[in-house]
Every structure is written in structure tokens, then in C-alpha cells.
Amino acid sequence: MCQAKSVFDVSIQDAERILEAYEHMKNIPELGRDPEELKRAALIMTLTAWETYVEDKISEEVERQTKVLQGCQIGNFINKTLENDLKYFHTPNSKKTKDIFERFLGVDVTEYWSWPGYEDKERTRAKLNDWIKKRGDAVHRSVTDKQTSHLISKPEAEKCIRFFKGLVEVTDRALSIG
Structure with missing residues (x-):
């Protein structure tokens, strides 16, 4: 197993633990409200695990292929170019992810983004982009009106975690083929 996937597997557990904490805390009457921020935190941690995976995976594969x-000058150039690109690589939506893997490895990983429940690659790309947008809302838009519906429900957060676990699996598999 690659190091990037191992790190993802550990990191995604943070999101799962946050949802467990939410489950315990939502029934504490002294809080006076639902700990909605824990569901947002789980969403943020899930997308952080994804971003870290993409950055680690591209670095790992480029290092392996340019060993x-x-x-030498060419190797140094490739490494410095990737290092510089990763400084500005944030919020890996489907286009950014496709572009960086194509640029450095010649593989459109999004063409492999199909698994049970997400057989349509276009739907998978769109779902990734939706989760990215929701993460942006969670980070930049705190809920000030406690009467409005929550940004993300617990079942949605669990679905998000499952989605990214599947996405990492198929991305990893795609790069082991190519």
C-alpha cells in the first residue's frame, strides 16, 4: 500500500471520530443546542484528508517515476516544478485533480472514478465538486441563525466520508495500472 493511502486512512478516522463525538454530545441537555459545528468539522476534516491524499499521491508517484x-538537472527541474505547483494547489476539485495528474503523470485519474453507487464518472466528478463547495461554505460561513437548517446532516457527513474513501480507492487503483 502506498504511503499516501495509509495517511488518508488514518486522517479519515479523524472525521469519523468527530461524528462519534457529535453523536454523544447531541444528547447533552446542558449544551442547549445541537453541536452542529462538529458535523461541519467532520466535513472539513474529510476534505482535508482528500487534499492531503492528492498532494501526497502525486509527490509519491513523481518521485517513484523519476527515481x-x-x-540530475531534469530530475531537479521536475521536483522543483511539482513542489512549486503544490504550493498553489488547494481545494482539489475534479478539474484541478485531473490537471495535476495529467501534467505530471500523463494519467486522467477522473476517467477511473467509477465504483458501485458512482458508476457514472461525470456524476462522480460533479459530486466531488459539490462536496468541495460545501466544505467552502463550512469553512467560511458559520451558522449564525440557529433556526435555519444545518449545512450538513449526520447522514450526509457519513455519506461524504464513504464517498472519499471510494474516491481514494479508485484513484489509487488507477495509478497502479498506469
Whole structure:
């Protein structure tokens, strides 16, 4: 198993633990309200695990494929270019993810984004982009009106975690083929 996937597997547990904490805290009457921020935190941690996975995976694969070039000018150029690109690589939606893997590895990983429940690659790309947008809302838009509906429900947060676990699996598999 690659290091990037191992790190993702550990990181996604943070989101799962946050949802467990939500489950315990929602029944504490002294809080006076639902701990909605824990569901948002789980969403944010899930997308953070995804972003870290993409950055680690591209770095890992480029290093593996350029091992024979290490120390020479071409190898240094490739490594510095990737390092610079990753400084500005944030919020890996479907287009950004596709572009960075195509640029450095010649593989459109989004063409492999199909698994049970997400057989349609276009739907999978769109769902990733939806989760990215929702994460942006969770980060930048705190809920000030407690009467409005929550940004994300617990079942949605669980679905998000499952989605990204599946996405990492198929992305990893795609890169082991190519």
C-alpha cells in the first residue's frame, strides 16, 4: 500500500471520530443546542484528508517515476516544478485533480472514478465538486441563525466520508495500472 493511502486512512478516522463525538454530545441537555459545528468539522476534516491524499499521491508517484533522474538537472527541474505547483494547489476539485495528474503523470485519474453507487464518472466528478463547495461554505460561513437548517446532516457527513474513501480507492487503483 502506498504511503499516501495509509495517511488518508488514518486522517479519515479523524472525521469519523468527530461524528462519534457529535453523536454523544447531541444528547447533552446542558449544551442547549445541537453541536452542529462538529458535523461541519467532520466535513472539513474529510476534505482535508482528500487534499492531503492528492498532494501526497502525486509527490509519491513523481518521485517513484523519476527515481533514476534524482540528482540530475531534469530530475531537479521536475521536483522543483511539482513542489512549486503544490504550493498553489488547494481545494482539489475534479478539474484541478485531473490537471495535476495529467501534467505530471500523463494519467486522467477522473476517467477511473467509477465504483458501485458512482458508476457514472461525470456524476462522480460533479459530486466531488459539490462536496468541495460545501466544505467552502463550512469553512467560511458559520451558522449564525440557529433556526435555519444545518449545512450538513449526520447522514450526509457519513455519506461524504464513504464517498472519499471510494474516491481514494479508485484513484489509487488507477495509478497502479498506469
